[in-house]
Amino acid sequence: MAPLNDKQLHQIRDERREQIKAAAIQVFAHKGIVSAKMSMIAEKAGISNGLLYHYYKSKDELFMSLVQEAMVETESAMRSIYEMPGTPIEKIRALTAEILDESGAPYFMLIHQARTSDGVPVKVKHLLEQYSMDTFIDMLLPLYQEGQQVGELAAGDPRELIACFLSVLTGIMVINANGIEDYRIPKVDMLMRLIAHPVSSLSNK
Amino acid sequence: MAPLNDKQLHQIRDERREQIKAAAIQVFAHKGIVSAKMSMIAEKAGISNGLLYHYYKSKDELFMSLVQEAMVETESAMRSIYEMPGTPIEKIRALTAEILDESGAPYFMLIHQARTSDGVPVKVKHLLEQYSMDTFIDMLLPLYQEGQQVGELAAGDPRELIACFLSVLTGIMVINANGIEDYRIPKVDMLMRLIAHPVSSLSNK
Amino acid sequence: MAPLNDKQLHQIRDERREQIKAAAIQVFAHKGIVSAKMSMIAEKAGISNGLLYHYYKSKDELFMSLVQEAMVETESAMRSIYEMPGTPIEKIRALTAEILDESGAPYFMLIHQARTSDGVPVKVKHLLEQYSMDTFIDMLLPLYQEGQQVGELAAGDPRELIACFLSVLTGIMVINANGIEDYRIPKVDMLMRLIAHPVSSLSNK
Amino acid sequence: MAPLNDKQLHQIRDERREQIKAAAIQVFAHKGIVSAKMSMIAEKAGISNGLLYHYYKSKDELFMSLVQEAMVETESAMRSIYEMPGTPIEKIRALTAEILDESGAPYFMLIHQARTSDGVPVKVKHLLEQYSMDTFIDMLLPLYQEGQQVGELAAGDPRELIACFLSVLTGIMVINANGIEDYRIPKVDMLMRLIAHPVSSLSNK
DNA sequence: CATGAATGAGACTTCATTCAT
DNA sequence: TATGAATGAAGTCTCATTCAT
Incomplete structure (x- = not known):
């Protein structure tokens, strides 16, 4: 007692x-x-x-706290890419697999919700600016450029390519988060075709 | 008077x-x-x-009517693919472009909302069954198989590939519908890499 | 033209x-x-x-106008009792039959609604005072007393008896107005037992 | 704690x-x-x-729950008649008095409302079928027939007589429920005249 | 810390009433 | 006179949030 x-x-x-x-x-x-x-x-x-x-204190605060955590988590996942073994494309594949595998979907969903919802107060908006897509692009840029130089990754504006790839990834995560059976999450290899250099990916196989 | x-x-x-x-x-x-x-x-x-x-009559009815229209529209767009000129991959590229371009995003969004929301009554669910992803896969299947035979499209289970491709497309449309600047919609050519046969796509370029 | x-x-x-x-x-x-x-x-x-x-001009006015008409109609029906042929009880039986028969039910219903509803403005309330139950009692009182004297009608406070009789009649009309099958409207003769003098009603049969 | x-x-x-x-x-x-x-x-x-x-959960549910309670209450009151002392007519008088006295009016009103209102969903309608007037007639029928045999109750189709009596009772309760002063609730003895055998009721006095 | 009763703002919806034609 | 589109107040219901215990 x-x-x-x-x-x-x-x-x-x-x-x-x-x-x-x-x-x-x-x-x-x-x-x-x-x-x-x-x-x-x-x-x-x-x-x-x-x-x-x-x-x-409130629903908003709860939501925000989750979003923040999701962002930190995501950022750290992104950063970890440089510690991974292998060539640039192998690193990216590993990261992608991690995102797809893991229970990462809810995180992406949360961030997406935060981005699109407008009921959420200013604080979240600040967070979002801090962790905007550009932030992530910046993080991946050097790696991607390296991949282009070694001929593993598709040519073209690297920022654009990264942005597209991340957007596709986000889209998949978002539609997947609700647990609807109808949708089908592509395998990592399929997604890699988006950014892999054609010849490289051929020889890779 | x-x-x-x-x-x-x-x-x-x-x-x-x-x-x-x-x-x-x-x-x-x-x-x-x-x-x-x-x-x-x-x-x-x-x-x-x-x-x-x-x-x-109600919010639900309004929503449902929009969803229905979206579905009919989508279905007709899908069906129109067989009237398009060109090889299978060219047809798919054209359809994809149409979806991405046009004001199609809200339609996809609506259908997605209908699929994932659970506040919607039975009637919408019936509609959704009628226009499930499988329906669309069935429609595209012959074309896809033809594309595989002529070596334009990537090998593998065609249903799986179509499902993934449509899911990616949906994901993009969904994240795009909210008008958030952050995301970046891939170009058609980029998306086509998901399903194009590597060699074919090389020679295509 | x-x-x-x-x-x-x-x-x-x-x-x-x-x-x-x-x-x-x-x-x-x-x-x-x-x-x-x-x-x-x-x-x-x-x-x-x-x-x-x-x-x-308004729903209230429409309603009120109907109520007024109903009251005038009812009053004139009541007044007409003195012009009817026969003994007091025969007159009352005739009046009762008229009320039950005729499409009188809606009228009673309207008056009842007016009495019980409280959304209705002052004007209706004035009408109701003008045509209160007491008014009707006053009108029937001489006849009833005559009936008691000739031994046709039940003994007791005549105002009370009339009031009760009219209340029963109203009650029947009210529950009948909605057209529900469940209820059963008594025959005139049955209702007359409420106020008929027992012996008289015996010999009447 | x-x-x-x-x-x-x-x-x-x-x-x-x-x-x-x-x-x-x-x-x-x-x-x-x-x-x-x-x-x-x-x-x-x-x-x-x-x-x-x-x-x-809703206005309807609240209403329905009251109606149900009213019905159960009413049914049990009706059933209790067989446990009462006295001859058939005495039992009926006692039951009638109980209905008139007690706070029974709101109950009758509720049931009446339920019968006549059409805003109420199916569930209430089911209840109403279960407790229709016929149900109550069936319950009182044996007693009434007994009363007729011993010459206490008026001759005629007993079902019809009971239905009329209950309808009159309901009508009174309904107009009384609103608390309007104008109406006058008859005494039990007055109401009993509706169904009492003339001679019997004479000697009864 | 923990509970669930209690509140009230806000959303959906209905309908009496007005208005342009 | 006649129509039906248009309005807005009011009612039902939901749910984030607070409060007594």
Whole structure:
């Protein structure tokens, strides 16, 4: 009956936050930010409606916090590309596979929602500027250029190509996030054709 | 003495319906079915809130009517592929270009919304079954197989390839529909690489 | 193509007013004052929505005018009792039969609605005071007392008896007005037992 | 530390439900299902508009739940007649008195509203079929026939007589439910004359 | 920390009423 | 006179958020 000590409290808080985040990601991704109801999130997290507001001041804040996390995660994934082994195209394939595989879809979905929703306050918009597509393009640019030089990647304006590739990737993630059976996610190799140099990809096979 | 004659009335009604449809497509595509408020549509159409309900019984009906139209439109676009000139790959390129160009994005968006939203009643779901992805795959299958035989199109399970291609296309349309600047729509030629036979596409260039 | 002359116009006006009244009575009686929609009345009258408002300034006015008419009609029916042939009980039986038979039900319904509805403005309330139940009781009182003296009618406070009888009659009319099959309107003879002197009614049979 | 325990919660919920039901019965009986506004019910119950929907999913559901309760109540009252002491006519008089006395009027009103309103969905209609007037007639039939055999009750088709009697009773309850002063509810003895055998009722006095 | 009752703003929808023709 | 399109107020219902316990 003794009150929980600070450590325990802290642990409970962290656990709860994780429960909530996990639940919220699912619900947001499935239903979109507007259709997602706080009550759904609470239920999926196994907690009461009111408790949600002990951990997150508002739906917007909860959403924003997820978006931020998604962005940090995405950025770190992007950065990690330089630590990967292999040639440029192999690195990109690995990164792409990681994005497609992993539970990355909800992240993309969240970011997309954030970009397109307009009910969300200024704070999110700031985040979005900070992690705009250009940011990611900048990160991948050197690698892509290297790939072009070694003849692995398709010729053309590299920024444009990266932007298109990321857009396609985002599109796939977005339509995939809702769990609709109808759509079909392409295999990595298929997507790589978008940016691979034709001859290289031939010899690659 | 007499009130407006039939012709005038008809004309007014048609005008209004078009105004409303145009406004609704924009709003629905931008915001999704839930975020789209009838008041927004009314305002964008330049009419009162109540008048909306003279022309469409409910938000759902309005949405459904747009979705249906979108589907019919899409289906007819797909069917038209067989009337196009050129080899299989040229036909597909032309169709793809048409989809990307034209104001087709909102249509795709609507269909996607219909597929993913769950606030929509049974009627829409029926429509969706009628125009599932499989339907479209079936339509394109013969053409694709022909393309494979003449060596223009990539080898592999043709249904799978078509499904992936359409999914990518849908994804692009969806992220594009919101009018976000960040994303970058690939050129047709780039997208064609997804399904073109490597050698063929080389010689094509 | 010559414009209608005054007489014709007048005639049209009268016809229209009758159409509207007839339609309105039906709709009001069936649905009650709130559920009755002006559009229903217009449709049943075979005219346009707008035209209704050329003849009646508002729903309330239309309703009120019907109520007034119903009251005048009812009062005159009541008054006519003294012109009827026969003994007091025979007169009352005749009046009762008239009320039950005739399309009188809607009238009762209207008056009842007016009494119970509270959305109706002051003017109707004035009417109601003018034609309160007491008014009718006063009218029937001499007859009833005569009936008691000749031993045809049940003993007891005559005002009370009349009031009860009229209330029962009203109740029947009200539940009958909606056209529900479930209810069963008693025969006149049955109702007369409420106020007939037992012995008299025996010998009457 | 813990929130309200189960018992307390249960109690609060029950209280609220009772508040709401009491308020709703009054408002529905007074105004009818259409005129009755949820806001009126909320106000009369002393709660917010939104809380109403915590306890009842919709206006229809609230109405239906009251109707159902009214029907069950009515049926049980009818059934109880066989447990009452006395001869058939005494039993019927007791039942009638109970109906007239008690707060039964709102119940009758509700059932009547349900029968006559047409805004109410299918579910209520099902209920109504289950508890149609015929059902009640069937329940009273044996008793009535017994009453006829012992010469207490008026001769004639017993089903018809019961139906008329119940209709009159309903009519009275309906016009009484609105709380209009004008009407006058007959005493039980007066109503009994409708169905009592003349001679019997004579000796009864 | 935890609960769920309670609130209220806002959205959809209906319909009496007005208005241009 | 006659029409039906057009308006806007009001009602039902949802849900993010707060509050008492």
